[in-house]
Structures are given as structure tokens and as C-alpha cells.
Amino acid sequence: MTTTVVSPDERTSSRFRLAGLAHYGVVWTTLGLFVLLWLTSDVFLTGANLRNIVDQQSLIVIAGSAMTLTLISGNFDISVSATLINSSIATALVFNATGSAVAAMAVGLAVGAAFGMVNGLVVARLNINSFIATLSTSFVFFGIGFLLSDRSIIRITDRDFSDIARGRDLILTNASWVAVVVVLVFWFLLDRTRFGRHLFAAGGNPEAARLGGVRVERVVITTFVLTGAAAGLAGAFLASRTLTAQPSDDFSFVFSVLTAVIIGGTSIAGGEGAVWRTVVGAFFIALLTNGFNIHQIDPIIQRLVQGSVILAAVAADNWSRNRGRST
Amino acid sequence: MSSIIECRGLTKRFGGTVALDSVTAAVTAGTVHALVGENGAGKSTLGKVLAGVHQPDDGGVFVDGQQVQLRSPRDALSMGIAMVAQELSLVPARSVMDNVFLGQEPTRRGVLDTGRARRRFTELATRYEIDLDPTVRVDSLSVAQQQRVEILRGLARDARVLIMDEPTARLSRTESDALLTSLKALTEQGVTVVYVSHFLDEVLELSDNVTVMRNGQVIRSGPTADEDRTSLVEGITGSRMDAAYPARATVADDATVVLRLNNLSRSGEFEDVSLEVKAGEIVTLAGLVGSGRTEVARVVFGANESSSGTMELAGRPYKPSAPHQAIAADVGMIPESRRTEGLLMQRPVSDNVSLPHLRRFSKTGVVDGTRERREVSTATDNVQLTGATIATPMFGLSGGNQQKSLFARWMIDPPKLLLADEPTRGVDVGSKRAIYDLMVEMAEQGMAILAISSEIDEVLGISNRIIVMREGRVVGELDGASATDSELMALAFGLDEATQGDRESLNE
Structure with a gap:
């Protein structure tokens, strides 16, 4: 590089150092937790336990990778739970009707993408705050789920269908491998493509992005479609894993996903974040839960700790934002 | 008392x-x-x-x-x-x-x-x-x-x-x-x-x-x-000192008209604006804050739509409905407020400079990082961005360097027309001179520049022609080299009959 470096003043450099430390904070904390569990438990570092942890987090990681993009674009997608449920119902129905696993999984994914498109259009075209928009569409989607399933649990009778999610190759389950691929795809999309750059720009400063030639509306819609598709894929794997699909209006999945994204350090203010962060966030929560279970700690305490950790993560984000960027 | x-x-x-x-x-x-x-x-x-x-x-x-x-x-x-x-x-x-x-x-x-x-x-x-x-x-x-x-x-x-x-x-x-x-x-x-x-x-x-x-x-x-x-x-x-400005851009006699506005209006903002900017020319829109200057530039850049009138770019009808269309038509803009409209403060210099040019650096949507870094480095060297690398986050740069980064953006694949709204706002004196030099250099290479400035010194110092607006209308045009501050002020403030007589003769 030919640009010369003039030394910034002391205050600036220490600010960069602090921000840098906070930058990888979640990684050190997760590694620390890993070592702690390794030292305090015999069962933690066994193949079966680790495989379980990864498998349990796979659906959250699949949806979370995409949700990271939504947050970077400056939006939320609360409807991920409803999409997951509908896709699992659609997958189960199609598989029972056709016996084709490929068709069933493809329909699950497509239903998610279609729901995502609805969200994207509502947010970008009608200009409705994404939190409110996707909360509203959630209820609509939940309703569709009850209609699709005729308000009953759908059982998949062919037990071989569960191999799609539960089958194992090279140590990990298929669902885990799919999660790995999804992470890599979104990582690449965010870091290496024009779409990724436009996404950071649109989330960081929509007006500057627009004046820089970014079609902000289109970027936002694409992000919602991708998030819907990822939630749909997760729903299809859920159907395979459980061999059932049932309608409900349970929001818990989206909150697990959001928790992973936010603890990872992707900013809820938009314009900043990374897919690897969400992966680390998901495993931080998984290790915490696993540790509590191994050490048989009261589930109520788990809730208290988990809530506090989310607050701490957001507070740390605010802190580094105010420190580092208020120039 | x-x-x-x-x-x-x-x-x-x-x-x-x-x-x-x-x-x-x-x-x-x-x-x-x-x-x-x-x-x-x-x-x-x-x-x-x-x-x-x-x-x-x-x-x-x-x-x-x-x-x-x-x-x-x-x-x-x-x-x-x-x-x-x-x-x-x-x-x-x-x-x-x-x-x-x-x-x-x-x-x-x-x-x-x-x-x-x-x-x-x-x-x-x-x-x-x-x-x-x-x-x-x-x-x-x-x-x-x-x-x-x-x-x-x-x-x-x-x-x-x-x-x-x-x-x-x-x-x-x-x-x-x-x-x-x-x-x-x-x-x-x-x-x-x-x-x-x-x-x-x-x-x-x-x-x-x-x-x-x-x-x-x-x-x-x-x-x-x-x-x-x-x-x-x-x-x-006051009696102005001749501030440090570069020699004015020289406009060839046969220079082509790059931008022409014919009775362009946007309701509530400006009316009947007609003007021309030639290749290699720096034309400045002067006037008080709120006289409609920025609004004209935003319409030319497709950020807002006109309500009547027409535009021509290099002799062809031109009507962008969004900034990306203006960019594709070879028009660039440096917005009035770099923080709220120009820059992505958390992103590195490089992302900011390359933003409108990503298509040029990418194959099937994938950005070629090596090529991007090479061209961005050349651009930042051209604008003499010192004290930072292209990987430095934008918030770590001084105001002058932030503004230079916006100029670097249009050094890559230079547009035919550059709209520069308050090009030196909030910039230290040294960087000001550097920015004036850049503008003249860009004009010498054939770019048409339509600048907007509220600093009278600057308007008089860099323009080939000055177009004065008041209350949404063009009220006069002055030759950059011969205009005086009192002429400019008289037009901008709308002063008395005597000066108005002068203005009319200037318009002929």
C-alpha cells in the first residue's frame, strides 16, 4: 500500500484497541466456557455429547445465518417461527402424499421463500416497521398453519424419512452438515458478493446507500426472501427429524435464533455483523445449556443467566458503539 | 443606556x-x-x-x-x-x-x-x-x-x-x-x-x-x-484577500454541453430552472441556504423526481428515477451532508469508495477483492488521502479525508457530470485547497462539474460561471472570473433597482 500512516493520537489508538478487544469478546467467552466444561465434567468432551450439541443447534444456525443478514439490513424478522411451522407442515403433507423426499424438502424451502417474499414486500413496499410487519404476518402465517393441517398433528408414516435429518456422515448428522453448508453460503454472500456490500450499505445508512446507487428496496426484499427460505429449510428438517408436523402459535424458535444472532454481536442497529458471529452465539447458548444440564443446575437459574447474558451482549454492543464511533 | x-x-x-x-x-x-x-x-x-x-x-x-x-x-x-x-x-x-x-x-x-x-x-x-x-x-x-x-x-x-x-x-x-x-x-x-x-x-x-x-x-x-x-x-x-485557489479550469470553445436543464421544476422546491454545463466547466449554483440549489441537484441525480421540464445529458433526453440510474448514465454526486447522505461510517474507506462501482469489480455478483483494492488505492492516492489506509473505518478519518474519500469515489470510472454539493463543508483549510485542485483537475480531464456552495469566496474562486438562485428560481448568471462579491450578494439577497439594472445587462 502506498498510503502513508500518520500516527493517530493516543486516545484514538486506545479506542481502537478497546473496540478490537470487544470485537472478539464473544469468541473468548465461548472458548472459556468450553474449557470450563471440559475441566469440570467427564461427559462433556465425548463424541456423543458434542454431536448432540451441534445437531441441536443446526436448525437455529440455519435460520440464524439468514437472520444475521436481516439484522444487518436494519430489520427484524419475527415470522421465522411461523414460517418454520408452515414449512414443516407442507413438507409432511407433500411427503405423505407423494412419497418423494426431494419434493417434500423442496416444497418446504419454497413455502419459506414465498412467506419471506410476503414479508419483504410488506416491509419495503408498504414501508412498515419490520418488527411490527413480521409480528403481524406471524399471526397470519400461524393461522395458515392451522388451516393447512386441519388443526391436527400430521404424522409421517414412512420412518425412513427421518434419515434426511438424522442420518450420519463423517461424525455429524446430515442436518448439521446442511447447517455447515448454509453458514458457508451466507458467509460468502455477505463477505464476497456485491449483494453483501449493498446489504451493509443499506443497513448502515440507507440514504447514503441509495445515493451510492444501491437499490435499497430490492436488497431488503431479497434479504427477507433468503431468511424465509432458510426458515423453510429448517422447517423441512424439523419435519424429518421429528416425523411429525403440528400447527401452533409458538414464538420460541425465533427468539432462540435472535438470541444467537445478538449474543454473537451482530448489531440490532443494522450495518454491522457477521455470520460467524451467529454461529459462535448459537454455540455459546448451547454450551451454557449443556453445562447446566451436565451439572444438573435448576432450569430456572438457566433462564436467569440466559436473560442476563443477552442484556450483557447488547450493553457491550452499545458501549463499543459509543466508544468507537462517536467521533 | x-x-x-x-x-x-x-x-x-x-x-x-x-x-x-x-x-x-x-x-x-x-x-x-x-x-x-x-x-x-x-x-x-x-x-x-x-x-x-x-x-x-x-x-x-x-x-x-x-x-x-x-x-x-x-x-x-x-x-x-x-x-x-x-x-x-x-x-x-x-x-x-x-x-x-x-x-x-x-x-x-x-x-x-x-x-x-x-x-x-x-x-x-x-x-x-x-x-x-x-x-x-x-x-x-x-x-x-x-x-x-x-x-x-x-x-x-x-x-x-x-x-x-x-x-x-x-x-x-x-x-x-x-x-x-x-x-x-x-x-x-x-x-x-x-x-x-x-x-x-x-x-x-x-x-x-x-x-x-x-x-x-x-x-x-x-x-x-x-x-x-x-x-x-x-x-x-469586507475587502477579500485573494485566497489560495488554483487557476480556473479552461473551457475549450468547442466544448460540448454535458447537462442541459429546460424549465425544470419540482413543485414546492424550485421553478423553471434552465441551465447548461459544458464539458470541462465548473458551474456553481450560488444563493442563500433554502434557495433551491440542493433540490435541483437531487433531481438531476434522480434522488427526487421533477414535476415538469426536461433534462438532457450529452445531448440525449435524460430522466433518472433513482440514483442508480443516474450513476449508470455517468453522473456522480457528492451530497450536501457527507455523514447522513454520503458515507457508511462503520465501513472501511475501500467499501465507501467502491460502492457505486461494484458492478465493475465483480463477476456474476462476486466481488474481485484484488482488483477492487488496486483501483481504490489508485483513487485514494489521486486524492492524496493521507493518514489512513483503505482498510481504516470511515469514522476514524478527519473531515477532510472523509470528503476526499467521496471525491475518490468518482475518480474511479469518472462520470461525465459531477454534482458537488458543498464540496468543502467542514473541511480544514489545507484540504480545501486540495479539493479545489481536484475539482479543477477533474474538469481539465473533461468532466462537467455542477457545484453548489454557500461560501462566497469559494464560489468566486473556482467557478467558470456562477448561476445565482433565489427563492427557487434562477435570478442571474455571472462570469466566474469577473464577478465580484457585491454583485453576487446583490443577486442572492435580491437588492435594489440599481443593481437589478446591472444584473439584467449581465444576463444579456
């Missing part, structure tokens, strides 16, 4: 710039005192120091002969000084009365005493002849009425001095006349009004005393009766 406020040797610095340079002035009780000067002359800063918004680095403020420390607007208010800001600070969804008594609501044992509030409101409104319905929501009022709410709020706090920053800038003619009448009425009730304005007619008509400022210094301060328009303009502009 007794002076209610006096400042002695006030100095205020913002970073490296001296906004107030040892300012000494006195305001007589019960008068209207005007502060005039160019943008950046320090008049608003002085107003804000008196209102406790800014604290001076040196010197003192005296109220009724006693030195006071005004550490906050609250301190100033306790001394009876209230500010009516340019950007009003009311709560839109609450009623007029709620806003007037905000923060000091009359209560009885902690419960709001509506009856007393209403009586006090009526009393204030009658005494100061301000006619407002206390029950309506503030957001249903016009700007002029909101201003009255703000004035009343100051008076409800027993303010004896009202500081107003450009109070008429956002008002229509009749509204400002009404405001000026009521300010006059206030002084009859013993209130003192300090008001910052660049509308010289108003100042001459309304004020009792006037303080003329230039470059942070007081040029003179005295009775308005001793001034006329010419003396004010001279005082405001």
Missing part, C-alpha cells in the same frame, strides 16, 4: 477553526439587536454562546453588569435568556399549552393545576399579543405558529432576552412580516430580542442596533440607523 447583555473578548474554537475571535459587543435592554454576517462568520455561534448552548474558551458574558457563567441553556434561562432555535424543539403530539409549560407545569400537591395553567397562558398571550389556541396539538400548527409557541415558552419562563436564530428563514413573506411586528411589540413590553439573520432588508427595517461579523470577528456594532444596505454588504464581505 443600560446594556442588558455584554460580551467582552469572547473566543470560541471548534477543533482548529476559530468561530469567535475576541468578540466584544453590548446589547441594550428593550431593543431588537441584529447579528449579521456570512455563513460561518460566527453570528450563530455568538447567539449560542449567549444562550448557554456553547461555552466560550476565553472572555466573559455579563448580564446586567455582572459576569455570569452560562454552562447550559438552563443557566441562561435562569438569567432570563431564552433561545428560539432554528430547528424548533417542541413536542409535536402535545397541545400548545403543554408545550408552553413543558418542564414547569403549574401543579397543586403534585397534581397538574389546569386552571392555573390556563389563566397564566391567557395572561401571557394577552400581555404579549400572541394569539394562539392553547388546546390544539402543536403538529397541527404552521411553522410560524410553532415559532410563537416557542416564544411564549421562553416568556413563560420569565425570559427578558430572546435569542432567535434565522427566525424568518422558513417563513413566507406575510408570516415573517407578522413575526417581525410581534417582535417589535415584545420590545415595547421590555423584552430584548437578539436575532441572527441574513435577510438585510429585515434587519434594516426591524432592528435598533446591528452587529456586523466576519471571520469570527466583530467588524462594527452600532445603531442600525447609521447603516444602509450597501454599507452592510461591504461590512459583511
Whole structure:
């Protein structure tokens, strides 16, 4: 590089150092937790336990990778739970009707993408705050789920269908491998493509992005479609894993996903974040839960700790934002 | 006569710039005192120091002969000084009365005493002849009425001095006349009004005393009766030194017209704007803030749509409906506010520079990082971006370097037309010169540049031609090399018949 470096003043450099430390904070904390569990438990570092942890987090990681993009674009997608449920119902129905696993999984994914498109259009075209928009569409989607399933649990009778999610190759389950691929795809999309750059720009400063030639509306819609598709894929794997699909209006999945994204350090203010962060966030929560279970700690305490950790993560984000960027 | 406020040797610095340079002035009780000067002359800063918004680095403020420390607007208010800001600070969804008594609501044992509030409101409104319905929501009022709410709020706090920053800038003619009448009425009730304005007619008509400022210094301060328009303009502009500007771009005789606007209008913003910019030419849109200059540029860039009229780019009809279309048609823009409209502050320099050119650097949507870094580095070297690498986050750069990054953006795949809105705003003197050099260099390479500037020196220093706008219309055109500041000011302010005669001959 030919640009010369003039030394910034002391205050600036220490600010960069602090921000840098906070930058990888979640990684050190997760590694620390890993070592702690390794030292305090015999069962933690066994193949079966680790495989379980990864498998349990796979659906959250699949949806979370995409949700990271939504947050970077400056939006939320609360409807991920409803999409997951509908896709699992659609997958189960199609598989029972056709016996084709490929068709069933493809329909699950497509239903998610279609729901995502609805969200994207509502947010970008009608200009409705994404939190409110996707909360509203959630209820609509939940309703569709009850209609699709005729308000009953759908059982998949062919037990071989569960191999799609539960089958194992090279140590990990298929669902885990799919999660790995999804992470890599979104990582690449965010870091290496024009779409990724436009996404950071649109989330960081929509007006500057627009004046820089970014079609902000289109970027936002694409992000919602991708998030819907990822939630749909997760729903299809859920159907395979459980061999059932049932309608409900349970929001818990989206909150697990959001928790992973936010603890990872992707900013809820938009314009900043990374897919690897969400992966680390998901495993931080998984290790915490696993540790509590191994050490048989009261589930109520788990809730208290988990809530506090989310607050701490957001507070740390605010802190580094105010420190580092208020120039 | 007794002076209610006096400042002695006030100095205020913002970073490296001296906004107030040892300012000494006195305001007589019960008068209207005007502060005039160019943008950046320090008049608003002085107003804000008196209102406790800014604290001076040196010197003192005296109220009724006693030195006071005004550490906050609250301190100033306790001394009876209230500010009516340019950007009003009311709560839109609450009623007029709620806003007037905000923060000091009359209560009885902690419960709001509506009856007393209403009586006090009526009393204030009658005494100061301000006619407002206390029950309506503030957001249903016009700007002029909101201003009255703000004035009343100051008076409800027993303010004896009202500081107003450009109070008429956002008002229509009749509204400002009404405001000026009521300010006059206030002084009859013993209130003192300090008001910052660049509308010289108003100042001459309304004020009792006037303080003329230039470059942070007081040029003179005295009775308005001793001034006329010419003396004010001279005082405001002074005898200018020939600032450090590069030689003007030379425009070839056969240069093609790059941009042509034919009677372009956008309702409510500007009307019937026709102009031409040739290849290699720097044309500056001059005029007061709010005269419609930025609005024209935004339409040319596709950020807003025109309501009538046509545009031509390089001889072809041109009508972008979004900025990405303008960029594809080879038009670039450096927006008015780099922070809110130009830059992604958390992203590295490189992302900011390459943003509009990603298609050029990518194959099937995948960005070729090596090529991007190479071209961005060349561009940042061209603009002499020093003290940072292309990987430095934008928030780590000085204002000058941030602005240079925006110029670097258009060094890659240079557009035919560059719109540069306030190209040197908030930039230190050294970077200013560097930016002027860049603009001339870009023009010499055949780019057409349509600049917008509020700094008269800059307008006179860099332009080949100057187009002056006032109230949404083009009011005249001047030759950059021969124009003088008083000609420019006369057009921008809309001065008297004699100058108008000159202007017409210039237009021929």
C-alpha cells in the first residue's frame, strides 16, 4: 500500500484497541466456557455429547445465518417461527402424499421463500416497521398453519424419512452438515458478493446507500426472501427429524435464533455483523445449556443467566458503539 | 443606556477553526439587536454562546453588569435568556399549552393545576399579543405558529432576552412580516430580542442596533440607523484577500454541453430552472441556504423526481428515477451532508469508495477483492488521502479525508457530470485547497462539474460561471472570473433597482 500512516493520537489508538478487544469478546467467552466444561465434567468432551450439541443447534444456525443478514439490513424478522411451522407442515403433507423426499424438502424451502417474499414486500413496499410487519404476518402465517393441517398433528408414516435429518456422515448428522453448508453460503454472500456490500450499505445508512446507487428496496426484499427460505429449510428438517408436523402459535424458535444472532454481536442497529458471529452465539447458548444440564443446575437459574447474558451482549454492543464511533 | 447583555473578548474554537475571535459587543435592554454576517462568520455561534448552548474558551458574558457563567441553556434561562432555535424543539403530539409549560407545569400537591395553567397562558398571550389556541396539538400548527409557541415558552419562563436564530428563514413573506411586528411589540413590553439573520432588508427595517461579523470577528456594532444596505454588504464581505485557489479550469470553445436543464421544476422546491454545463466547466449554483440549489441537484441525480421540464445529458433526453440510474448514465454526486447522505461510517474507506462501482469489480455478483483494492488505492492516492489506509473505518478519518474519500469515489470510472454539493463543508483549510485542485483537475480531464456552495469566496474562486438562485428560481448568471462579491450578494439577497439594472445587462 502506498498510503502513508500518520500516527493517530493516543486516545484514538486506545479506542481502537478497546473496540478490537470487544470485537472478539464473544469468541473468548465461548472458548472459556468450553474449557470450563471440559475441566469440570467427564461427559462433556465425548463424541456423543458434542454431536448432540451441534445437531441441536443446526436448525437455529440455519435460520440464524439468514437472520444475521436481516439484522444487518436494519430489520427484524419475527415470522421465522411461523414460517418454520408452515414449512414443516407442507413438507409432511407433500411427503405423505407423494412419497418423494426431494419434493417434500423442496416444497418446504419454497413455502419459506414465498412467506419471506410476503414479508419483504410488506416491509419495503408498504414501508412498515419490520418488527411490527413480521409480528403481524406471524399471526397470519400461524393461522395458515392451522388451516393447512386441519388443526391436527400430521404424522409421517414412512420412518425412513427421518434419515434426511438424522442420518450420519463423517461424525455429524446430515442436518448439521446442511447447517455447515448454509453458514458457508451466507458467509460468502455477505463477505464476497456485491449483494453483501449493498446489504451493509443499506443497513448502515440507507440514504447514503441509495445515493451510492444501491437499490435499497430490492436488497431488503431479497434479504427477507433468503431468511424465509432458510426458515423453510429448517422447517423441512424439523419435519424429518421429528416425523411429525403440528400447527401452533409458538414464538420460541425465533427468539432462540435472535438470541444467537445478538449474543454473537451482530448489531440490532443494522450495518454491522457477521455470520460467524451467529454461529459462535448459537454455540455459546448451547454450551451454557449443556453445562447446566451436565451439572444438573435448576432450569430456572438457566433462564436467569440466559436473560442476563443477552442484556450483557447488547450493553457491550452499545458501549463499543459509543466508544468507537462517536467521533 | 443600560446594556442588558455584554460580551467582552469572547473566543470560541471548534477543533482548529476559530468561530469567535475576541468578540466584544453590548446589547441594550428593550431593543431588537441584529447579528449579521456570512455563513460561518460566527453570528450563530455568538447567539449560542449567549444562550448557554456553547461555552466560550476565553472572555466573559455579563448580564446586567455582572459576569455570569452560562454552562447550559438552563443557566441562561435562569438569567432570563431564552433561545428560539432554528430547528424548533417542541413536542409535536402535545397541545400548545403543554408545550408552553413543558418542564414547569403549574401543579397543586403534585397534581397538574389546569386552571392555573390556563389563566397564566391567557395572561401571557394577552400581555404579549400572541394569539394562539392553547388546546390544539402543536403538529397541527404552521411553522410560524410553532415559532410563537416557542416564544411564549421562553416568556413563560420569565425570559427578558430572546435569542432567535434565522427566525424568518422558513417563513413566507406575510408570516415573517407578522413575526417581525410581534417582535417589535415584545420590545415595547421590555423584552430584548437578539436575532441572527441574513435577510438585510429585515434587519434594516426591524432592528435598533446591528452587529456586523466576519471571520469570527466583530467588524462594527452600532445603531442600525447609521447603516444602509450597501454599507452592510461591504461590512459583511469586507475587502477579500485573494485566497489560495488554483487557476480556473479552461473551457475549450468547442466544448460540448454535458447537462442541459429546460424549465425544470419540482413543485414546492424550485421553478423553471434552465441551465447548461459544458464539458470541462465548473458551474456553481450560488444563493442563500433554502434557495433551491440542493433540490435541483437531487433531481438531476434522480434522488427526487421533477414535476415538469426536461433534462438532457450529452445531448440525449435524460430522466433518472433513482440514483442508480443516474450513476449508470455517468453522473456522480457528492451530497450536501457527507455523514447522513454520503458515507457508511462503520465501513472501511475501500467499501465507501467502491460502492457505486461494484458492478465493475465483480463477476456474476462476486466481488474481485484484488482488483477492487488496486483501483481504490489508485483513487485514494489521486486524492492524496493521507493518514489512513483503505482498510481504516470511515469514522476514524478527519473531515477532510472523509470528503476526499467521496471525491475518490468518482475518480474511479469518472462520470461525465459531477454534482458537488458543498464540496468543502467542514473541511480544514489545507484540504480545501486540495479539493479545489481536484475539482479543477477533474474538469481539465473533461468532466462537467455542477457545484453548489454557500461560501462566497469559494464560489468566486473556482467557478467558470456562477448561476445565482433565489427563492427557487434562477435570478442571474455571472462570469466566474469577473464577478465580484457585491454583485453576487446583490443577486442572492435580491437588492435594489440599481443593481437589478446591472444584473439584467449581465444576463444579456
